[in-house]
Amino acid sequence: MLLAVRDFCQLRVFTNQIIETQCKELPCFASSLTDHLPLSDPAEFVHCKMFSSPGWYRKYAKLRRSNERLVTVLPIRTNGFGTSTDFSASLSNSVAVGVPEYLQKSSPNSWWSPRSKDRSASASGLPKYSYKDVQKATQNFTTILGEGSFGPVYKATMPTGGIVAVKVLASDSHQGEKEFHTEVCLLGRLHHRNLVNLVGYCVDKGKYMLIYEFMSNGSLATLLYGEGERCLTWEERLQIALDISHGIEYLHEGAVPPVIHRDLKSANILLDQSMRAKVADFGLSKEEVFDGRNSGIKGTYGYIDPEYISTNKFTMKSDVYSFGVIIFELITAIHPHQNLMEYVNLAAMSPDGVDEILDQQLAGECNMEEVRQLAKIAHKCLHKSPRKRPLMGEVTQAILKIKQRRLGKEDTMSMAETDFSRIMSRIQEQHVELTKLASLNEIN
Numbered sequence: 001m002l003l004a005v006r007d008f009c010q011l012r013v014f015t016n017q018i019i020e021t022q023c024k025e026l027p028c029f030a031s032s033l034t035d036h037l038p039l040s041d042p043a044e045f046v047h048c049k050m051f052s053s054p055g056w057y058r059k060y061a062k063l064r065r066s067n068e069r070l071v072t073v074l075p076i077r078t079n080g081f082g083t084s085t086d087f088s089a090s091l092s093n094s095v096a097v098g099v100p101e102y103l104q105k106s107s108p109n110s111w112w113s114p115r116s117k118d119r120s121a122s123a124s125g126l127p128k129y130s131y132k133d134v135q136k137a138t139q140n141f142t143t144i145l146g147e148g149s150f151g152p153v154y155k156a157t158m159p160t161g162g163i164v165a166v167k168v169l170a171s172d173s174h175q176g177e178k179e180f181h182t183e184v185c186l187l188g189r190l191h192h193r194n195l196v197n198l199v200g201y202c203v204d205k206g207k208y209m210l211i212y213e214f215m216s217n218g219s220l221a222t223l224l225y226g227e228g229e230r231c232l233t234w235e236e237r238l239q240i241a242l243d244i245s246h247g248i249e250y251l252h253e254g255a256v257p258p259v260i261h262r263d264l265k266s267a268n269i270l271l272d273q274s275m276r277a278k279v280a281d282f283g284l285s286k287e288e289v290f291d292g293r294n295s296g297i298k299g300t301y302g303y304i305d306p307e308y309i310s311t312n313k314f315t316m317k318s319d320v321y322s323f324g325v326i327i328f329e330l331i332t333a334i335h336p337h338q339n340l341m342e343y344v345n346l347a348a349m350s351p352d353g354v355d356e357i358l359d360q361q362l363a364g365e366c367n368m369e370e371v372r373q374l375a376k377i378a379h380k381c382l383h384k385s386p387r388k389r390p391l392m393g394e395v396t397q398a399i400l401k402i403k404q405r406r407l408g409k410e411d412t413m414s415m416a417e418t419d420f421s422r423i424m425s426r427i428q429e430q431h432v433e434l435t436k437l438a439s440l441n442e443i444n
């Protein structure tokens with residue numbers, strides 16, 4: 001069956017020429033760190049309840065719907081047709097983002113010191129750097145990490161030894177300085193351990209640069225599909241799924257107003273030195289690229305919610321869909337451009353079909369029950385009807401449950417092991433006692 005599914009899909013890979021279209025997104029969203037939805041009692045979100053209690057679900061869904069209506073879509077960069085938006089209200093509520101420790105450590109005379117006089121730096125709460133500073137830190141822009149649709153990304157080393165990533169926005173951008181500052185203000189207010197946080201920026205000499213925390217283990221896409229990469233263990237994959245879920249949950253349910261990512265994909269998931277995953281490229285306005293058909297659809301082929309394609313309405317549930325695709329990438333190590341969904345749909349025809357599309361490098365190396373449970377969550381995320389897809393908070397709780405069950409089992413196992421060794425040592429003690437008694441009897 002495994003071969004049949006894979007062969008069939010392989011055929012489709014060749015017959016369906018992949019549309020290498022990286023449609024671009026437009027809007028950027030306002031957000032702040034202020035508390036939002038009452039995610040008060042995590043127990044409320046337990047997996048069984050979440051998918052089986054319609055009353056609870058309706059109540060919560062109503063709450064979320066009213067929250068979703070608050071989603072602010074801020075057309076910051078609009079291909080030259082700039083929409084002026086009054087951000088004063090949202091800025092006044094902004095939470096100043098602290099300068100990261102490694103930036104603070106610079107001596108007052110250090111060349112890597114934010115331009116203190118700059119008013120925009122205080123509005124965003126983020127330090128602003130000069131072109132010269134960044135030029136020096138990137139060794140004259142020679143330390144390239146990669147290139148995305150915004151432009152090249154460089155590794156930069158600070159005088160303190162701290163490392164950051166500098167995204168130099170393409171110079172053909174129509175974005176003006178004011179719009180860039182607005183975008184920085186909005187991004188600077190989003191902070192979470194599962195987001196690749198913005199730590200500074202530079203607007204100088206006609207260049208716009210965003211400075212991010214450095215993610216030394218690169219992107220999930222490279223780890224899954226790159227040549228010479230070591231195989232991610234099942235434990236790592238499960239943790240990555242949970243980390244991503246936490247990050248998106250924060251964007252959807254932690255940020256006020258909520259933020260829809262719009263371009264979730266394995267290339268936008270970055271990993272730090274401890275292999276913890278963080279969501280990147282959130283809230284960045286991207287210009288729509290004419291792809292030959294000018295479909296008007298924004299996002300990345302293979303991750304786009306089919307419902308969005310038919311209605312042109314992008315909601316949080318479209319992000320949930322893309323997350324479902326990423327989960328299946330983690331399980332199968334098949335890229336969406338390699339007809340991942342064909343494999344997934346075929347495998348869904350048999351009860352434990354996911355076993356057959358599991359990344360072969362994981363065969364015998366993982367708990368199949370956990371794989372099936374994670375696949376079940378992914379299927380819910382990919383539900384045809386957006387309303388039937390779970391909310392990200394619910395997804396997080398469901399993935400957490402898988403981890404907790406394992407920890408529970410490990411506890412039981414270690415308890416059993418302790419009991420066993422206690423019994424063994426008691427038997428040994430008794431054996432020693434009996435031997436002693438026997439030798440005493442012999443002497444007498």
Ligand SMILES: Nc1ncnc2c1ncn2[C@@H]1O[C@H](COP(=O)(O)OP(=O)(O)OP(=O)(O)O)[C@@H](O)[C@H]1O
Nearest residue numbers: 145146147148149150153165212213214215219267
């Ligand atoms: N904070 C970071 N730390 C380390 N590497 C990074 C960081 N940000 C981006 N990169 C690397 O730089 C490269 C380009 O990233 P970028 O986010 O600009 O594009 P992308 O996500 O690959 O594509 P697109 O912009 O089309 O979505 C990628 O290889 C990515 O792994």
